[in-house]
Amino acid sequence: MKINDQFFMKLAIDEAWKYQFLTYPNPAVGCVVVKGDSEILSIEAHKEAGMPHAEVNALKEAYLKYHPNDLLKMKKTSHEIHDYLIKNHNGFFNDCKIYVTLEPCNHEGKTPACANLLKELKPKKVIIAHEDMNNIARGGAETLKGENIDVNIGCMKKEAYELLYPFLKWNSGTFIFYKMAQTLNGCIDGAISANQAKAYVHTLRDKIDLLLIGGNTVRTDKPTLDARFIAGRAPNVMIYSKNKVFDSNIPLFKIPNRKVIVSDDLFKLLDYKFVMVEGTYNLLDTLKDRLDYILLIVNPKIRKGVNALNDLDINFEIVHENYIGEEKLLFLKRK
Numbered sequence: 001m002k003i004n005d006q007f008f009m010k011l012a013i014d015e016a017w018k019y020q021f022l023t024y025p026n027p028a029v030g031c032v033v034v035k036g037d038s039e040i041l042s043i044e045a046h047k048e049a050g051m052p053h054a055e056v057n058a059l060k061e062a063y064l065k066y067h068p069n070d071l072l073k074m075k076k077t078s079h080e081i082h083d084y085l086i087k088n089h090n091g092f093f094n095d096c097k098i099y100v101t102l103e104p105c106n107h108e109g110k111t112p113a114c115a116n117l118l119k120e121l122k123p124k125k126v127i128i129a130h131e132d133m134n135n136i137a138r139g140g141a142e143t144l145k146g147e148n149i150d151v152n153i154g155c156m157k158k159e160a161y162e163l164l165y166p167f168l169k170w171n172s173g174t175f176i177f178y179k180m181a182q183t184l185n186g187c188i189d190g191a192i193s194a195n196q197a198k199a200y201v202h203t204l205r206d207k208i209d210l211l212l213i214g215g216n217t218v219r220t221d222k223p224t225l226d227a228r229f230i231a232g233r234a235p236n237v238m239i240y241s242k243n244k245v246f247d248s249n250i251p252l253f254k255i256p257n258r259k260v261i262v263s264d265d266l267f268k269l270l271d272y273k274f275v276m277v278e279g280t281y282n283l284l285d286t287l288k289d290r291l292d293y294i295l296l297i298v299n300p301k302i303r304k305g306v307n308a309l310n311d312l313d314i315n316f317e318i319v320h321e322n323y324i325g326e327e328k329l330l331f332l333k334r335k
């Protein structure tokens with residue numbers, strides 16, 4: 001493997017994917033700081049909307065590597081970290097290369113502009129995978145070039161586009177992803193995921209605008225569909241069904257402050273920006289032309305159980321793969 005720009009950018013992209021969907025409504029972004037030619041000082045990501053951007057987290061961790069101190073360590077907000085680094089950097093970043101998956105933001109939003117911080121710290125080079133297409137935030141590269149900082153755009157652009165894709169859809173309409181858990185041999189019935197994967201699914205439930213589930217699943221599984229593993233917010237639910245009546249004792253109907261709609265109109269999904277479907281092969285057959293991504297959570301066990309019985313024939317591209325605990329996460333897109 002060559003230690004080149006692509007190598008460092010891949011680290012930034014992989015780090016960002018760990019927080020994919022969790023940054024909603026913000027994009028998932030990763031950043032790596034390299035001192036000299038190849039000393040990796042930090043690999044960081046944006047973790048949640050309102051929290052520091054990837055660049056800020058990465059610059060903070062990079063600085064701490066050489067200057068460990070509790071004062072900076074304890075600073076959690078972007079404003080505090082910006083102020084500290086601008087006052088104390090003393091040229092530390094001048095021989096550093098900054099790899100960032102998205103063009104540094106150029107505007108003051110919930111957090112101050114990353115381009116401004118980088119402008120002050122004057123790194124040797126900023127390598128950007130994908131330009132920012134958001135009219136409010138774009139222009140960071142020009143700001144840096146204006147300060148004679150070397151800027152390169154387009155390293156691993158296709159991979160960075162896949163990372164950015166949910167954000168682009170949130171901004172232009174609806175992003176729909178399909179979550180399905182299975183065993184290694186494809187069983188989808190009963191308990192499948194371990195607690196860590198369940199907690200991850202609950203973290204996703206906490207973020208989305210709407211959870212779609214099939215009518216048969218509601219009758220069979222009698223699910224709760226909340227975010228109890230992380231003490232999070234239970235999402236609003238749409239049950240896709242031709243029936244109007246469900247047993248009101250099913251736990252999902254008992255959750256306070258949640259809306260449940262029962263509908264056979266899939267156009268309703270377009271009223272929401274961020275939709276997760278929890279389903280398997282029946283519902284997949286119905287929705288296959290409307291999905292942006294599929295998130296497959298594979299538990300490493302083989303057992304007897306229910307498998308795909310439908311007449312489905314779909315080819316996928318693996319956009320990203322990752323682990324949650326022992327389980328494999330596959331982010332898939334239809335070819």
Ligand SMILES: NC(=O)C1=CN([C@@H]2O[C@H](COP(=O)(O)OP(=O)(O)OC[C@H]3O[C@@H](n4cnc5c(N)ncnc54)[C@H](OP(=O)(O)O)[C@@H]3O)[C@@H](O)[C@H]2O)C=CC1
Nearest residue numbers: 180181188214215216217240241242264279280281282283
């Ligand atoms: N491992 C996992 O991650 C998951 C496992 N499961 C399991 O998988 C099994 C199969 O689930 P899944 O494949 O998601 O789908 P479902 O078995 O829930 O079936 C899809 C449902 O969609 C509704 N539907 C179908 N066509 C229409 C239509 N034209 N108009 C309105 N409603 C329609 C029907 O509801 P109705 O009959 O009410 O009209 C139907 O029952 C479940 O029994 C569950 O146990 C489910 C989710 C996740």
Ligand SMILES: Nc1c(N[C@@H]2O[C@H](COP(=O)(O)O)[C@@H](O)[C@H]2O)[nH]c(=O)[nH]c1=O
Nearest residue numbers: 181190191192193221223224225226278
């Ligand atoms: N069994 C299973 C899943 N099943 C999904 O979760 C629903 C149950 O949710 P709740 O009642 O809130 O626990 C169930 O109806 C189905 O949609 N999902 C997973 O990630 N992993 C699993 O092992």
